[in-house]
Amino acid sequence: MLVNALVNALGNVPEALGRETLAAAVAHFHEHGYASLGRIADEDTVRALARRADALMLGEVQIPGLFFQLDSATGNYDDLTFGLGYQGPSLEYRKLEKLELDPLYRAWIENPVFEQVVRAIVGDDVVLYRAILMNKSASGGTPLPWHQDGGRFWGLDREPTLQIWTALDDAPIASGCVEVLPGSHHAGLVTPLGGLVQQPFVDARGADRAAVPLPARAGDVILLHNHLWHRSGRNTTGKPRRAFSVCYMDAATRCLRKKRAPRTFTRVFASSS
Template identity: 40%
Template sequence: MNALMGLSTNVSRLQWNEYQENGFVKLGRTLDENELSQLQNRIDDYMMGSITNNELMMQLDVGGNDYGAMGSTKFGQSKGFKESTLSYRKIEKLEQDPLFFAFMRKEIFRDICFKTYGNIDISSYRAMFMNKPKDLGTVLPWHQDGGGSWGLSHDPRVTIWTALDHATTDNGCVQVIPGSHHLGLLNEMGHLITDEQRKNYCDESKVKYLELEAGESMILNNMLLHRSGVNNGNSSRRAFSTCYMDGSTTQINSGKRFPLLFEAK
């Protein structure tokens, strides 16, 4: 912890042990007020069209309990700006933005990556904005981040999730099943789990709501079962998520490599 700035700059042994046991741990604050304001303003500029980048993958939010509706023509994810609204659900490829890229490369995240993968090059599978707009937000059912549908030569193991607004139970914070990462990948193709698996592993009595203050981050194991609900609060729930992985990872069908974030020491 950086006492002067109040920022977390490293991961303690206690935090790391908690992460290994539970599959998640809160890091505390990783953005100072100025950095937080810059990222908030930048993502709003992308949503409103004040700044455009036609390579960004952007998706509007439909809202509600029908996760399948996200695949419709209007609400599917595709390249480029859609319309001036703060009701986007997701924006990917933010490693192309210098402000977000600089944040992704903070020393505390390097430390986490080297603890996870060892002293190797580290790349990013995705750097994305996730949003639950005020009075909207689409349910994201229980799932894991990985599997065959990702089409990668190596499975990513760690994600850093950072709150750009307060993330609360009311506005759709992440919910997890502590320790569920020890189950490993439940479906070969990954992502959503079956009804039977949900009954077996996701009893409501086990659910932990991960509330964060704006500017705080947490580590999530990619195999941790997690979900989120709609936004019933009176403010947005903006967040930024980066999936870090072995830098030698390629897309199987194309051989494509991914943006390098950290080089081996």
């Protein structure tokens, strides 16, 4: 099978988490909104995915249908531009999306550990909302303010809950690692629109004081609930900080947008029935 062959080519991927390890991770995820699985991607896997990311940004590998967004020249989130797509070879792209179209990333999306976790949290019939590379380049990148990944902005008939995040580089605090507000997912969306959490709500929750950083090593995997408040700062290490995030959701989910044709979503994992 192509996926299995590619996974094997990436490196040694564990076939499964132990029952107790899986149960503990799922329980922590539900209670706190996040959970660390530790190092799932070995050195060969991390190297292959990181090199592929650079090759895509530099145009050495071209895959029709990918979405690109360059970082702002100022390093300010409010100065980001949208809808411009690929603008030539650069390692300053902030985001690459639709990486399920790339066979190497598709193999990682469907690795056995992720399948095990997704089936435990989402269910047996699963599609992708998105598969994205988030890049904070060696020159610093752009801070990402407190936000939630859901709401009307996402245009769905139900809220997804699970994102699986893989570090492709070491992500210490100085690199702008993910920071979370534990348990914040229990209150649901701050506003129906979702997305950025406005400053009055941040102040009211004392989020800046209560933030918990989640430093990671290359190959570490973290589960994140879509409604968990999370953010990341600027990268001050002089080295890239790349991470790959995949949002899995129930296959019954439908797109609600009306200005364009409703989105269809890519099914992953063979049916367990």
